[in-house]
Amino acid sequence: MAGNSQRKGAIKKSGKGNPTAGSGGRVRRGLEGRGPTPKAKDRPYHQAHKAAKRAERSAETRPKRRVTKSTEAEWVAGRNSVVEALRAGIPITGVYVxxxxxxxxxLREAFKLAAEQGHSLLEVTRNELDRMTGGAVHQGLAARLPSFDYAHPDDLLDRAAELGEPALIVALDSVTDPRNLGAVIRSASGFGAHGVLIPERRAAGMTAAAWKTSAGAAARIPIAQAVNLTRQLKAYQEAGCMVVGLAADGEVSLPDLDLADGPLVVVVGSEGKGLGRLVSETCDQLVSIPMGNQLESLNAGVAASVALYAIAQARA
Structure with missing residues (x-):
């Protein structure tokens, strides 16, 4: 009778003594295919799979380029300052009134410029604006700049390679005036340099003043930060660059510089002390700018401009 499990032969006992239903289901599953064959790289014992794993481990252990950001957003406070920042095309995330x-x-001009450039215009309480600008004299108007994305020092060499040109990099040694930094960036962009290198500490960063002085050039040329300037200069030397430092007592006069047509790093010292000892010792040559007796030295921005002009003329 159908469904009668007591009839003879309805239950089969396996060799291990476990009763099982008929074998039809097991036979049917055994006849089914195992699906498509996995790709070689997905088979654990295939050489392609092992090679892919080795590549992944290599990528994990390879040093990664570190792109840093400035620690905080920068604020431009005051009506004149905000209007000048908007006129200069400095990147702004918002205007606050x-x-x-x-x-x-x-104020009306600031509103007009902000609207034309697509910047958000937000109204806040005076106490809130005091808090955001750190108590600066804002005259009821302030603008916020985004944190700046610094390039990796190796990116400057890559940019020269992409253009098929001998590298030209400007490095600043403890230049603390953001206006000098902006002036150097503007000259570097104008005379064909591939980037500007600055130290992470004890040096000017990309503040509103630097943006303004660069006249927008900071958006056209990469600015990189180095944890240790001396170590990075040595890395550039290992990559094939000659490193020259500008110094009043340099052994080579700028017009006599014969390294201008090759990969070159020009190091500009700080406003007061010039090049530091370790940086000076790292340079392949120290170069002086000829001047009259009435003037001892030039500031960092002017010195960089003169040197870059002379190098551009030599390369031309």
């Missing part, structure tokens, strides 16, 4: 601020010509 205090509630009840008196509408004068500067």
């Amino acid at each position: 205090a509630e009840g601020a008196e509408r004068d010509g500067r």
Whole structure:
């Protein structure tokens, strides 16, 4: 009778003594295929799979280029400063105006420029604006700049290689005036340098003042940061660059520099002390700029401009 499990032969006992239903299901599963053959790289014992794993481990252990950001957003406070920042095309994430601020010509111009450039315009309380700008004299108007993305020092060499040109990099040794930094960036962009290198510590960074002085050049040329400037200069030397430092007592006069047509790093010292001892010892040559007796030295921005012009003329 159908469904009668007591009839003879309805239950089969396996060799191990475990009763099982008929074998039809097991036979059917055994006849089924195992699906498509996995790709070679997905088979654990295939050479392609082992090679892919080795490549992954190599990528994990390879040093990665570190792209740093400035620690905080920069604030431009005051009506004149905000208007000048907007005129210069400095990147801005928002313009903030205090509630009840008196509408004068500067404020209206700031509103107009912000609207034309697509910047958000936000109204906040005066106390909130005080807090955001750190108590600066903002006159009811402030603008916020985004944190700056610094390039990796190796990116400057890569940029020269992509253009098929001998590298030309400007390195600054403890230049603390952001206006000098902006001036160097502007000259570097104008005379064909492939980037500017600055130390992470005890040096000017990309603040609003540097952006303004660069006249927008900071958006056209990479600026990189080095944890240790001396170590990075040695890395550039190992990559085939000659490193020259500008110094008042340099043994070579700038017009006599015969390294201008090859891969070159020009190091500019700080406003007061010039090149540091370790940086000076690392340079392949120290180069002086000929001047009259009435003037001892040039500031960092002017010195970099003169040197870059002379190098550009030599390369031309």
